[in-house]
Amino acid sequence: MSEKTKIGLFEYDVKNGLGLIAYNVDEHEHAHIIVDTKKCGDCDSMMCVWGCPAQCYMFRDVGLEEMKFQYEDCVECGTCFLMCTDGALSWNHPRGGFGITYAYG
């Protein structure tokens, strides 16, 4: 059999893309998303990990034993809120003036 074109079987470095966006990151105590990572342990679908377009959620997909979440790179889309089935996360928009600043949009 001849060599078949394979599409998408490589990893995209999303953090490169995120590096292009301007953020005004709020302090930790004002984080707009809070994840109760204790609830994540038994989750086998990990939909937040796959859905999040900014790789804010890292877990077994990168070989971690525990869910690791960081809000700093968040693009404020709200996908994780829709994806979580375990009631582990609380979602809000960042405070006014904080978070992502699109220059193009």
Place this chain on the structure above:
Amino acid sequence: MSEDVDFDVIIIGCGMAGMACAAQLLKEGVEGDRILVVDRGEPIGAKNLSGGILWGRELDELDDIFPNWEMENPGIERYINHKKIGFLSSEDAFIMEGKFASWDGIGGTEEPSMRTGWSVLRAKTDSWFAEKLEEVGVFIMPGIKIDQLHIDGLDHTSYSARDLTSPAEDSGRGAAQKWRIDNADQEIVNAVREGKICGIVQDGEIMTSNVVVIAEGSNSILTRSYAFDTMLHAQSRHGIILGVKEVIHLGEDVINSRFGCFSGDEERPPSGMAMEAALAIYDDMAEKAWEEYPVTAGQVPRAGGWLYTNRDTLSIGVVIQLDSLPSGIHTYDMLEAYKSHPAIAPLISGGETVEYGAHLVPEYGLDRMPSRLVRDGAVVIGDAAGLVYSNGAVIQGQNYSIHSGKLAAKVIAKCIESGDFSKKSLGQYKKDLDQSYVMRDLRRFKTTAKFLADDANYTWVPKFMGKMFNRVVREIGEEKITVEKQALRLRKEMRRKDKKTKKGMGLLNLIRLGMMGRKL
């Protein structure tokens, strides 16, 4: 006019809907200094992102507030006279293409001559709209996020709207929220759900208004918190689409030559191309994912890709139906795979990515719409109201937003005259919306959602289209057969490959698809 309130109207959100509402209010005779627009982005537009095309001539009516918007607004990039829709599979691209002289809008055509679509970059368009509104006296406050509405007779410090949507346990299908509501003070719950809305609370300070317009966009927290939408509903993945996008800089000349665009003159912006395609390019990714994460094995990611030309950049991205995403596939990898497809890669080659972003699209209007759009003293417009429609060939959202903003403004202006801001009189907005082309579209094409959510369109259909076209037009020394025979032969071949395709291309399934496709 009542001066006992700070503003006649407070609009939350300065996107397409919010700005159109403010502009129409001005046209209806409401004074600029009686209108306040707040937005959480700073500057205005900083949080706003769209795929990139504004369809329809909705802005014409607002021409006196936004003079010569087509030429003056720096975010209106190119007008579209060149449209492609197609199907991509791993091997093939089957793309239909139309270039229309009537879309140039310079007359002399049999079809109505008008420019009807523009590629837009929202951070730029929206800050220009805000600037123009400010010039005519509207108060614009950037960098303000609203968590609480002011409810008549309810002490805003006595509750947090987010408490009633349970802060620690937002997600989880609304069960926790129900518990919270059942156990909260019923008087407060009733006021939050049914009380008269008469302003906003910002940093503990109340700003009062006769009407609050919620134009927060998709993912609106206020519609959830104030019972326009049910929590259960707001949390459904079904019908919600994630758009992941890159803006790639290529330079104006390269875009003009690569896409065959007109370079613009004093009367027209440059012309441009809009392409959308159904994607069946994720087979390999899906198979690998199913193996690693059997929990969602068999789930086909349903996605579409787009490519739009801006003045010196391209907007490229994928829209992913979130209820179809299997474990094991990152959404950003899906964008990257689309960018690397042999039909797409040459179009963006040599370009430099200048921005990455993502946004939710409440695409299946009727199913997703908040259960109510009007309360005493408040209305919901635009994306927050779920006003988006797509059938694959047309995608409407920003024009619906503008239209709903204008309709709401006309009703609000009448209410200001009569001094009656009850649910009943504001309800005229809902009636007008129901009769407008927006809701008529959404109702007429309600089967479209089902059609677009059918796996077939992301598996065998694009493959079939590509292979079919290939075989009909190629010359490799084989005997010619009729198109009909070719189609039957190809179907037979494809059905032999695997069980899923066999079932998918079964006669009953084809009839079912045809019945739905007929109604697009």
